[in-house]
Amino acid sequence: MTQITLYGPALSTYVRSVRMLLTETNTPHDLQTVDIFSERSQEYLAKHPFGKVPVLEVDGEILYETCAILDYLDAVTGNHTFTPSEPIGQARMRQIMAIIDNYLYSPAISVITIQRLIVPSQNGQPDEAAIQTAVPKAQTALGAIEAIASCNPYLLGSDITLADLYLMPVLLYLSKTPEMETVTANTPKLKAWWKATEQRPSFLQILD
Ligand SMILES: N[C@@H](CCC(=O)N[C@@H](CS)C(=O)NCC(=O)O)C(=O)O
Structure with a gap:
């Protein structure tokens, strides 16, 4: 085994x-x-x-x-169930994952999440200037994903893909910060996607 x-x-x-x-x-x-x-x-x-x-x-x-x-x-383990079958869908999925790695993770997690959630939990003061610099970068990254995702109801259509699994944990942390409203102000499809996916049982099960 x-x-x-x-x-x-x-x-x-x-x-x-x-x-x-x-x-x-x-x-x-x-x-x-x-x-x-x-x-x-x-x-x-x-x-x-x-x-x-x-x-x-x-x-x-x-x-x-x-x-x-x-x-x-x-x-x-998934028999490729979490990857689109069409080449363009596969390319879009990897494009979204690359956007998250290269343009979203750093402002959303390394700055906004750390400064808003981790620093205060250790009795520190958030670095407001760093947060203000990170917000437009996170907005640009989410805007880029919004431009190529259908969010109907998953990022790339009717089936959940690896791109959804990649973005959900990042959105969860952002959603716990006051910056969530601002960074998603221009991404209505992603807001609807988040509402539709955040209660997925496999997601709720791993939030320990
Ligand atoms: N390119 C790596 C990035 C992984 C990554 O940045 N992980 C973070 C945690 S979510 C980490 O290891 N942080 C600890 C550190 O940078 O020392 C991957 O795709 O696995």
Whole structure:
């Protein structure tokens, strides 16, 4: 029987995307937490030379980079159910995932989420200037996704894809900040998409 271990803290957006797919496909797995607020161990760096989370280990085979992990799991556990069948749909899905990696994650998570949710939880003061700089960047990234997504009801149409699994954990953190209203002010389709998807059972199950 295949042994699947996912390394990473349950609160990570990227770990949540992978856990959502594992949950959607009823795939048994172990979650081994990793403390991302301390230095990574040499043992962990041997699995992921950049020290990020997540890492997926399948029967001793190590995989990192969330897009690669999701592609792999969709092939072996999802029968490609979470990837559009048409080339243009596949390209749009990967385009949205690349927009999230390259243009949304940093302003939305590394700045707005950290400053609004993590810093105050450690009795610090949010860096308002950093938040103000991040807001238009997050708006631009969400606007770019809005321009190519149908949100009817999922990002790329009637079926949920890896792009939805990638965006939902990021939107969840944003939705807990006062900046949510501003960053989604010009993306009505994404607002409707978020309302339609945030209660998906596989998503609710991995929010521990
Ligand atoms: N390109 C990586 C990005 C992963 C990433 O940025 N993970 C964050 C947590 S959501 C992380 O490891 N942060 C800890 C750190 O940067 O030290 C992937 O797709 O897996």
